[in-house]
Amino acid sequence: MKNMRRYSNDISIVFGGAAGQGIQTIASALVSVLKRTGCHVFACTEFMSRVRGGSNSTQVRITGRKRHAYVHRIDFLFALNADALEHLKTRIAPTTIVFADKSQVPSTDEGLLVDAPITSFARQAGNPIYSNTAAVAVALGLLGIPQEGLDNYLREIFAGKGDAVVADNIEAARLGYAFGRQTALREEIEVEIAVEPEKNRPKELLLDGTAAVGIGAVAAGCTFISSYPMSPGTGVLTFLAQRSHEFNIVVDQAEDEISAVNTALGASYAGARAIVTTSGGGFALMEEGISLAGMTEVPLVVHLGQRPGPATGMPTRTEQADLNLVLHAGHGEFPRVILAPGTFAEAILLTQRAFQLADRYQLTAFVLTDQFFLDSTGSMAAAVVKREPIERHIVETDEEYMRYRFTPDGLSPRGVPGYGKGIVKCDSHEHDETGHLTENFETRRRMVEKRLRRIKALAAESLMPELVGGSADAPNIVVAWGSNRGVLEESLDTLQRADLAGLHFSQLYPFNPSVATLLKGKIVTVLENNASGQFADLLHRELAVSTANRILKWTGEPFSVEEVVEALREI
Amino acid sequence: MKNMRRYSNDISIVFGGAAGQGIQTIASALVSVLKRTGCHVFACTEFMSRVRGGSNSTQVRITGRKRHAYVHRIDFLFALNADALEHLKTRIAPTTIVFADKSQVPSTDEGLLVDAPITSFARQAGNPIYSNTAAVAVALGLLGIPQEGLDNYLREIFAGKGDAVVADNIEAARLGYAFGRQTALREEIEVEIAVEPEKNRPKELLLDGTAAVGIGAVAAGCTFISSYPMSPGTGVLTFLAQRSHEFNIVVDQAEDEISAVNTALGASYAGARAIVTTSGGGFALMEEGISLAGMTEVPLVVHLGQRPGPATGMPTRTEQADLNLVLHAGHGEFPRVILAPGTFAEAILLTQRAFQLADRYQLTAFVLTDQFFLDSTGSMAAAVVKREPIERHIVETDEEYMRYRFTPDGLSPRGVPGYGKGIVKCDSHEHDETGHLTENFETRRRMVEKRLRRIKALAAESLMPELVGGSADAPNIVVAWGSNRGVLEESLDTLQRADLAGLHFSQLYPFNPSVATLLKGKIVTVLENNASGQFADLLHRELAVSTANRILKWTGEPFSVEEVVEALREI
Amino acid sequence: MKTPSPEKPNPFDMPHKEMGWCPGCGNYKLLDSLKGALFELGIDRRNLVVVSGIGQGAKTPQYLNANMFNGLHGRSLPAALGIKLSNRNLTVIAESGDGCMYGEGGNHFLHAIRRNCDMTLIVHDNMVYGLTKGQASPTSLPGMKTPVQIDGVMLEPFNPLAVSLALNAPFIARASAGDEEETKEIIKQAISFRGFAVVDVFQPCVVFNRLNTYQWFRENTYYLPGDYDPADRMQAFAKAVETEKLPLGVIFREETRPVYEDLLGIGNTPLRSQEFREKAFEKMIAEYC
Amino acid sequence: MKTPSPEKPNPFDMPHKEMGWCPGCGNYKLLDSLKGALFELGIDRRNLVVVSGIGQGAKTPQYLNANMFNGLHGRSLPAALGIKLSNRNLTVIAESGDGCMYGEGGNHFLHAIRRNCDMTLIVHDNMVYGLTKGQASPTSLPGMKTPVQIDGVMLEPFNPLAVSLALNAPFIARASAGDEEETKEIIKQAISFRGFAVVDVFQPCVVFNRLNTYQWFRENTYYLPGDYDPADRMQAFAKAVETEKLPLGVIFREETRPVYEDLLGIGNTPLRSQEFREKAFEKMIAEYC
Numbered sequence A, B: 001m002k003n004m005r006r007y008s009n010d011i012s013i014v015f016g017g018a019a020g021q022g023i024q025t026i027a028s029a030l031v032s033v034l035k036r037t038g039c040h041v042f043a044c045t046e047f048m049s050r051v052r053g054g055s056n057s058t059q060v061r062i063t064g065r066k067r068h069a070y071v072h073r074i075d076f077l078f079a080l081n082a083d084a085l086e087h088l089k090t091r092i093a094p095t096t097i098v099f100a101d102k103s104q105v106p107s108t109d110e111g112l113l114v115d116a117p118i119t120s121f122a123r124q125a126g127n128p129i130y131s132n133t134a135a136v137a138v139a140l141g142l143l144g145i146p147q148e149g150l151d152n153y154l155r156e157i158f159a160g161k162g163d164a165v166v167a168d169n170i171e172a173a174r175l176g177y178a179f180g181r182q183t184a185l186r187e188e189i190e191v192e193i194a195v196e197p198e199k200n201r202p203k204e205l206l207l208d209g210t211a212a213v214g215i216g217a218v219a220a221g222c223t224f225i226s227s228y229p230m231s232p233g234t235g236v237l238t239f240l241a242q243r244s245h246e247f248n249i250v251v252d253q254a255e256d257e258i259s260a261v262n263t264a265l266g267a268s269y270a271g272a273r274a275i276v277t278t279s280g281g282g283f284a285l286m287e288e289g290i291s292l293a294g295m296t297e298v299p300l301v302v303h304l305g306q307r308p309g310p311a312t313g314m315p316t317r318t319e320q321a322d323l324n325l326v327l328h329a330g331h332g333e334f335p336r337v338i339l340a341p342g343t344f345a346e347a348i349l350l351t352q353r354a355f356q357l358a359d360r361y362q363l364t365a366f367v368l369t370d371q372f373f374l375d376s377t378g379s380m381a382a383a384v385v386k387r388e389p390i391e392r393h394i395v396e397t398d399e400e401y402m403r404y405r406f407t408p409d410g411l412s413p414r415g416v417p418g419y420g421k422g423i424v425k426c427d428s429h430e431h432d433e434t435g436h437l438t439e440n441f442e443t444r445r446r447m448v449e450k451r452l453r454r455i456k457a458l459a460a461e462s463l464m465p466e467l468v469g470g471s472a473d474a475p476n477i478v479v480a481w482g483s484n485r486g487v488l489e490e491s492l493d494t495l496q497r498a499d500l501a502g503l504h505f506s507q508l509y510p511f512n513p514s515v516a517t518l519l520k521g522k523i524v525t526v527l528e529n530n531a532s533g534q535f536a537d538l539l540h541r542e543l544a545v546s547t548a549n550r551i552l553k554w555t556g557e558p559f560s561v562e563e564v565v566e567a568l569r570e571i
Numbered sequence C, D: 001m002k003t004p005s006p007e008k009p010n011p012f013d014m015p016h017k018e019m020g021w022c023p024g025c026g027n028y029k030l031l032d033s034l035k036g037a038l039f040e041l042g043i044d045r046r047n048l049v050v051v052s053g054i055g056q057g058a059k060t061p062q063y064l065n066a067n068m069f070n071g072l073h074g075r076s077l078p079a080a081l082g083i084k085l086s087n088r089n090l091t092v093i094a095e096s097g098d099g100c101m102y103g104e105g106g107n108h109f110l111h112a113i114r115r116n117c118d119m120t121l122i123v124h125d126n127m128v129y130g131l132t133k134g135q136a137s138p139t140s141l142p143g144m145k146t147p148v149q150i151d152g153v154m155l156e157p158f159n160p161l162a163v164s165l166a167l168n169a170p171f172i173a174r175a176s177a178g179d180e181e182e183t184k185e186i187i188k189q190a191i192s193f194r195g196f197a198v199v200d201v202f203q204p205c206v207v208f209n210r211l212n213t214y215q216w217f218r219e220n221t222y223y224l225p226g227d228y229d230p231a232d233r234m235q236a237f238a239k240a241v242e243t244e245k246l247p248l249g250v251i252f253r254e255e256t257r258p259v260y261e262d263l264l265g266i267g268n269t270p271l272r273s274q275e276f277r278e279k280a281f282e283k284m285i286a287e288y289c
Ligand SMILES: Cc1ncc(C[n+]2csc(CCOP(=O)(O)OP(=O)(O)O)c2C)c(N)n1
Pocket: B228, B229, B230, B231, B257, B281, B282, B285, B312, C054, C055, C056, C057, C058, C072, C073, C096, C097, C098, C099, C100, C101, C104, C124, C126, C128, C129, C130, C131, C132, C137
């Protein structure tokens, strides 16, 4: 007798195949339809550093509440080729149902193989190109989500291609959907999904991490980007380029990263709100420029999408090993701000905040993300998209204007060239108040102090970490930063242990002085995607917090909920 | 009645003037003669970032025992122009005797002005160009050091210019010397200098910090340097270029620092012992290359001469603010070694050690110095110049050779192309044992571990800090690193307090595990030439040592003995 | 030179600033030519930004009463680009040494020409690294001995004119700092030119370059004749690679190449004054809903 | 092509390595041409080092059974320089994409030519950034739309041949990957040439460059005629700036320029085997005493 297979409010569907086979297209169609239907969806993707071939996969999760994490478990695997099985073999369990074309994937060691002749549905509908549509439909049928949502989606997407294409796609969807439903019945697959009724649903955005950072930049009134492509940072450049007409953003693809950062600094000096986006290796080249920003007090926002290093490392994989890099980037001593969003909402807000802080404190503000975060897709409430008022702190200069005037708080009013009667001299050398180079030791002493003084005010308004599970009284605190918010939250939810609480940092530097009290007397565990525990070291250096446990991972993959749960059990 | 002026075994002579006026030439002649006479001399220099004009000065100290520190006090000031007085005014005390041509320097606010018509001595001897010689002679006469040493020196130096030039110089010296002696008698200047009798004297070298690093590199069998000029790092490039014929060193002046580091890595991959020299700003550009060295496990030595940042900062001044920079240089995680010599002997030994460690552990070894150190001159015992045996750890490859073979200690035997039957694949991507790029997560995990594993062995053979004053039992420990050894030593000597001891670190990373015990239970003061206390933070991060006091200076000048003594009194 | 008078002083003068150059350095003359050109063109110093890198020549804007961005060694052109694109009403001049521009900054030189922004590049070409005390620069002549090049320079000298031509730069000139009046006129043409104007200026370094002195430049250069046609690219290349005697003047000039600001559709409103587009923002958010 | 036979297989083959290129990519052909050239020249793979940067073309040495230094994006030439100077017995080939070489690596391209080491540079010029998914490269043609260049490429394309000529490179060639046999022959000439040989190879990217396809290259190129004289620099410049149809073959060749290794006086002993000079060391120390 067959076992009934029941899936309740936590379903993991994975699409595996080669680059160019369309798994991204399938996943994003599925996610769109599910989101519109009122499900909580989350998707993340892992892919090789090549354009065609290889083995990639995308996970789509449907959950009872919003989740932002990767799970190791696969419930339904759509294998678009035989390699997908090999590639994902450690994740295929006896409970996994594998959908594949039997002609290509004859058998599976583990799990149940369902022959899903997806291409033939497409062919029946008129063209093998409709396979993606058919695949999405199979999944929807399996899940028991009404086909209507998909049909609407197809109408929209293919509107420009003519009615015939729309009709053919809908036909492919019908065939796939029917097959999915039949399979569910035959294999006694019972899926329970909490669907929010339409009227209760708050307005939601569906987006990925890249878009979230991009939207944040647009919301901040960013008017300038100069960057050089580098995965996974390129997306933000592409995003702003795509939106450049709508928002009148000047986009310059630089010849190299050194040019990118110096161009952005020139732009910012002249009054633009400027950002650069890159990854660790590209950022390493920008460090002299970061130091220039420090010396000249020219505001700058840097988005750094982390990937595994050193050197070229793994261009399309994920890691959180560039914290120390940004913390100490550039020679000499000068202040900076490091923000690391853990949710899409945070990415939108903190990217804006980065621009605000950069302008207010005349320094470099970092938005530190990673491949996992940037390439993840999920939904967030539209109400959270807040636009902070844009404060530029630019003054009209008078004849006596001096760019580096000494003031009590160390911040000199910022003038820009061509605005007012004064002139604006911006200098990479140590300089006097007018901006001319100086070798006066006393001026030097005061200028260093001036530049460093702002750290205090900055720290005072630093974001506090957020409790993401458990209560503040718990003796054990698990700390995560940046993209690990979701996996920590979900793991703690899973464990439901009163002695465990989670604390998520979205501002990594400087720390708010009140942070220390949150961690005082606690047994601290730090969870981070690197090999050495960089944030744990930072906690120790800045707050004298000793870390009892470090949960680290440096394979190039994100943490899965399962492994974090497992690791936390040991505490 | 005039007061007798007595100077005993600690005399500070300063030459002040414009760039191009020859103060360096004067000082180095004086130092040479004094050294040969058997005195302990030390000289350090401060100069503006320009080629002619401005106000520079060089201090020559004659001391009862070897010193390696700057003192604020000036006993005898030779002012080559009026600006020198203005420039040095905070250092001119009532006890200072100022030697100057009264036609140029009519008066001094403080101190005693002695009209020293040096140019006219030169002119009398035949040519105003002999002024430098006359100035040195005045100083020697004043000090009561026999003129003979200077005459011999002049004979050597001007040997190539013909007898007439030698004779004229000796005449200028005679005039100057007589004037110096007369002045001493007239002003009742009594100078006591401990002169080691010739037969007791160990053989000694007279050299500056740059030469010490250069000699270390030569002693290590360095065969390759590629660098881009940048003060104060350029000197090591010049040194090796000058010696390139004698030691068959390939010297390539690169088009930029990025090229320099990548060229050096190419050279090292092919089997050369390669070094690059630079300063903070140039090094910032090399960071991606440092990360490449980390990933590829290609040995490299970097000499970084620090100067005040950020950005261009103060090109010819001194600072110790690039420790964090080298500590965290490059994206991703990989091991490194940081050495920071405090004496010339250490510079010779540690530069060799840097090459040895780089080759043995297949990583980047840093020699961290600064402008003060590089531009200081002093003597050291020749017996200390030890040549360590050169160990290359290069193997002849066989057909099965794999560059990144997994081994228990994480070190794969290093082959080079063209030596043996195998091929050597060196890869910037994450790679498998053969050196081909891989996206296998398990291989990634192991390769990261492999690269990091060597930290342990490295730490085990890390140099212990040295006690440079006081006893290990003292409750207060004053810590210094790199170039501050001399000033700490002398300050402690001056204070002679039983509760104070000095500890000097010449290896900054990784720490020897035994270091912690030295600092346990102590009240720790850290002395460093920067604004934030970077080494104090490192002690805290690595060893959980809390620093009770930080003595910091960031004006662009080195610490003076007086101010360290003062600061230590407060403890 | 139509010199500024006491009644109409040159507003670009900064009389009270002590200067860091050696007596006799060609930079003084070049600075004068530049100030003369700016004065005669009637440029408003508040709308002028002089951008430089690091080196002796790069100190120029420190001695000029105008907006300054004295950035990093080698990086004047990227900064100049950012400035121009953010406010095209500004007159932008990038100024630096041969090492700064063709050595450390070589890549930006290539790609700045490709972009063709409306700005002027003035290179203080003394064929040596002055500030760092006499090493070879990309334009040093073979054989010149220095403390690093102890056997003399071995590399083929970088030819800024030929490379600019190869990259299709629309305005390429060479001047000689010793000739203040001629240099001023060339700089005026360059600043007035609509597009990226390259001006390589021979500038004697009297301390570290004992080979290429004022006299050497006088003897080894000549001005292009009045009937020289700067529109002919092939002829310009022939001129650019001449080595016997080095031609001075505008070697190439092409009026028709569109400037980058226009291609990008940049308007006259500086980016700092741009209004936030609320409507577009709402529309964009809606697209994600 | 004088193909390797089963009895004499091409020792540069690496049959078991999975390749990361898309089906139909021009890189396969270029790799074959290169392997063919190496085979026919009888080069010992243990004395060959192929140096590359990062990009699709830069993966080449991953698929070649020879020594490899696969370094950083843009930095193949400096690494190649270090290798050659440390052991001049090695045959050194630098291999990378147009973005890698003329974009990120532009400065090294300039200065490597100036040095004139005896090595070969092969640029996989697909006029696009392949690996990062289709942004414009320095050689992209104006008008080409990409996800970043949404209004089409606006910059003047980088002309590697003209720039090489301007820098006085002694060997300059262009090939087209579609023509395997011709490309192999050009590469053979380049490797055999004593000096720095630049070979820009048109390489169709079948995924991201829909403009410059195999067919486009066929239609828009021609081979230089047999009687073309590559020694004439002016004529070569005229060829290099042709845009109507793009010439293929060896555009310029000058035999007499001395190579950097010789100028530096580098001997045949690799640096790794150099004996320490004790005597000289003692003498030096004595100088300081
Ligand atoms: C990144 C970096 N590398 C090196 C330097 C040191 N540096 C300052 S100026 C200069 C070269 C000066 O030569 P050039 O540009 O020709 O100017 P000049 O002094 O001759 O006018 C160098 C190498 C620096 N400031 N920054």
